[in-house]
Amino acid sequence: MSREARRAQLIASTIDTLATRGYSRTTLTDVARAAGLSHGLVLFHFETKEKLLAETLNFLAEEYRQNWQAALAQAGDDPAEQLNALIEADFNPAICTPGRLAAWCSFWGEAQSRPLYQQACGEKDDAYNLQLEAICQRLSDAGGYGRDARHVARVIRVTIEGTWLDLMTMTAPYSPDEALTTVRTCAALCFPDHFTPEGLVPLRAREPR
Template sequence: MDGAREQKRRKLAPEARRQQLIEATIEVIATQGLARTTQAEVARTAGLSHGLVNFHFSSKDKLLGATLSYLAEEYRANWQQALVETGEDPAARLNALILADFRPDICASPRLSAWCAFWGEAQSRPMYQDNCGDFDEEYIAVQEGICRDLIEAGGYDLDPVRAARVLRVTTEGTWLDLLTMRTPYDRDEALRTVMTCAGVFFPRHFSEKGLS
């Protein structure tokens, strides 16, 4: 038994180190931006050797690509799990999607800063599409489908594609506010802002307080 545990520990150690480096990269991107993020600074932040960074990621581009992939997979798992835990009612599913975007571990300053860095720097755009394009399209299709179902169930006269788009850009706008305003409102107020938007489209199902 002890031998099996030791073998498992050794197997997990490289994965744990890789994850440690990715988390450190998120922190460095959040404070330095993509252009000024270096493998040396990531190693220092992680408390690991520069050689270990090179062992796991042979170049800065590979390190950034792995970090972006991790963020994208984390975000996808978050909203998918939220829907798994929700029934088939479209209003409840839309509510779950909105709440998922403001979970403390997702709507956290370092992660939002890293996302904005990847979105904002031109050099990262090919990397972003390569790592996130399919995930984005999947999310958009699911969100539009939920809006379409809610429009049909509630008898609303709306375009589901446009309603879903406005909800997305409102969410992303509050994320930017949380990062860029001199005196930003808090995460709860950001959530209420998006719920208010949902209430404009679906007043019989949502208000600024959330699902009615």
């Protein structure tokens, strides 16, 4: 395998290991075992556990950024369509997998990982939040809702994050489809002329305020 392919293989194994062992208990030996490779080969590519975890988090953060930006680029200019695209992007089967969700939870849940998370994700999180707020502001203005876009965006964002946690931690977790319905219900409470729990209200059916 090429160097890049081997590193990608090890990052994928790290995601799987984080899902089963958590942040603090993950070791290079665990990752090597999951990949079916030697401990020395992991050291050759990443040198330390800290560098491997940093690269894994960078991979997850960049994958997430590309996912929501691609969804937004296909949504057109309508703010309701854009908000719907951002919501649905978080439940794209390519990123909303048990292994990835558990890996994210590992990085979120360990105090020692917070500086690493801020370094890898701080600017990307800020960009996402500003984009979400701008869309909510445009939708509030267009629909005559008079909402505080900053608070609405925060409510929608923490609802998404909460359903991600539910998918990982509940004794009897619900499906990603149910999680998506939950977030759409939140959007419907904020923008009732544009959303229902089932999805986006068609343009022709929207009631002007």
